Amino acid sequence: MVEKLETLIENKYNTALQNGSLIFFETETETKSEDGIEVQRDFLQFFQITYAPSLLLKPNSEDVKNEAGSANPFENPNPELHVKDLKDHRLLLNKFCVVPHHLLVVTKEFKKQTEPLLPSDLRATWEVLSQLPQPSMAFYNCGDLSGASQPHKHIQIIPLSKAKISPPISAVYEHIPGRKAGEIYTIKSLPYIHVLVPLDLNFMGSTTDMDMVEDYLGQMFFGLLDSMIQQLRENDSKVTFSFNFILTHQYMMMVPRQKEHWEVAEKGIKLSVNSMAFAGLLLAKTAEELETLKQTNIIDLLCEVGVRRGEGVGSSVPDDA
Numbered sequence: 001m002v003e004k005l006e007t008l009i010e011n012k013y014n015t016a017l018q019n020g021s022l023i024f025f026e027t028e029t030e031t032k033s034e035d036g037i038e039v040q041r042d043f044l045q046f047f048q049i050t051y052a053p054s055l056l057l058k059p060n061s062e063d064v065k066n067e068a069g070s071a072n073p074f075e076n077p078n079p080e081l082h083v084k085d086l087k088d089h090r091l092l093l094n095k096f097c098v099v100p101h102h103l104l105v106v107t108k109e110f111k112k113q114t115e116p117l118l119p120s121d122l123r124a125t126w127e128v129l130s131q132l133p134q135p136s137m138a139f140y141n142c143g144d145l146s147g148a149s150q151p152h153k154h155i156q157i158i159p160l161s162k163a164k165i166s167p168p169i170s171a172v173y174e175h176i177p178g179r180k181a182g183e184i185y186t187i188k189s190l191p192y193i194h195v196l197v198p199l200d201l202n203f204m205g206s207t208t209d210m211d212m213v214e215d216y217l218g219q220m221f222f223g224l225l226d227s228m229i230q231q232l233r234e235n236d237s238k239v240t241f242s243f244n245f246i247l248t249h250q251y252m253m254m255v256p257r258q259k260e261h262w263e264v265a266e267k268g269i270k271l272s273v274n275s276m277a278f279a280g281l282l283l284a285k286t287a288e289e290l291e292t293l294k295q296t297n298i299i300d301l302l303c304e305v306g307v308r309r310g311e312g313v314g315s316s317v318p319d320d321a
C-alpha cells in the first residue's frame with residue numbers, strides 16, 4: 001500500500017525531531033492592523049508577526065557549512081531530513097522550522113536560486129502542495145535581493161494548517177470581484193508592484209495528467225513574470241530579476257524586489273524579508289525587532305523592499321481588482 005504523503009512527512013518529522021536532526025523553534029504570534037492605510041478593510045486587515053527569539057541560536061549558513069564540511073546542505077542532504085525523491089527533485093524537511101512539517105523541494109542537481117522556476121520545478125512543488133491540507137503555501141525567494149540564504153535552488157512549502165494560520169494575502173485573493181482563472185490582476189490598494197493569477201481549479205482538480213499540469217503551471221508562471229517585468233518597465237524601475245513568488249491551492253503571486261533587507265539604522269535593525277512577508281506573515285527574532293515592527297506601517301516596509309508603484313502608472317493587465 002502506498003503511504004499517504006502527509007503520514008510519511010509526519011513520521012519523518014517526529015523521528016528527526018526526536019533524534020535532534022531537526023530543530024523546531026517555539027514562537028509567539030501577534031497581529032497588527034493597518035489603520036490609516038488605503039487598504040480595503042477586508043484586505044490585509046492585519047499582518048501577523050511571528051516572534052521567534054530562539055531563531056537567534058540558529059547557526060548562520062557559514063557555520064553550518066563549516067560543521068558539516070559541505071558548502072551546500074542540499075547537495076548531500078541528511079537522510080534523516082529526506083522525505084522522498086521526486087523525478088528531478090528531493091523533498092526534504094526544513095532543518096530549522098518555526099512551523100511543523102516545513103518542507104523544501106530542492107533540485108537533485110545543483111541549479112541556481114537566482115534563476116526563475118522551470119515548469120518541472122512547479123510540477124514537483126504542485127505534486128507535494130496538492131497533497132497537503134489547506135491552507136498551505138509554497139514560495140520561492142528568487143535572486144540576490146529576495147531574502148534567500150541558500151544558493152541551491154529550493155522551493156519552500158509551509159503547511160500553514162499546522163500553525164492554524166491562513167496567509168493574510170489570501171483575503172486579497174478572495175475579494176477580487178468576479179475573478180477569472182488565468183487573468184492577471186494587480187490590486188489597486190496594494191501600492192507595490194505585484195501580479196496575481198487565479199488558477200483554474202476545475203482543470204487542476206480534475207486532471208491526472210501531470211504533463212498537462214506542468215505545462216499549465218509553466219504558462220501561468222511565465223505569464224506572471226512577463227507581466228511583472230512589463231509593469232517594472234512602465235514604472236521606470238530597474239529590473240533586478242529578484243522576486244518573491246507565492247503558490248497556494250488557489251493562486252500564484254509574484255512581487256519584484258529592489259532590496260534584501262529592511263533597515264532601521266538608528267536602532268541597528270536589519271531584517272531579512274522574504275516571500276512570507278508579502279503573504280502578510282512577518283518574522284521578528286529580537287524584542288526590539290518585534291516592537292519596531294508593531295510600530296511600523298508594514299505596507300511602507302513592503303514598498304521599501306519591493307517596488308512602490310509610481311503615481312499615474314497605467315496598468316498592463318486585463319483587469320484591475
Ligand code: B4P
Binds near residue numbers: 058064141147
Ligand atoms: P532561504 O530561502 O535561503 O531563506 P529563508 O527562508 O529566508 O531562511 P533563512 O535561513 O534566512 O531563515 P530565517 O532565520 O530568516 O531558505 C533556506 C532554507 O533552508 C531555510 O528555511 C533554512 O532553515 C533551511 N536549511 C538550512 N540548512 C538546512 C539543512 N542543513 N537542511 C535542511 N534545511 C536547511 O527564517 C527561519 C525559517 O522561518 C525559514 O525557514 C523561513 O522561511 C521561515 N519563516 C520566515 N518568515 C516566517 C513567518 N513569518 N512565519 C513562519 N515561518 C517563517
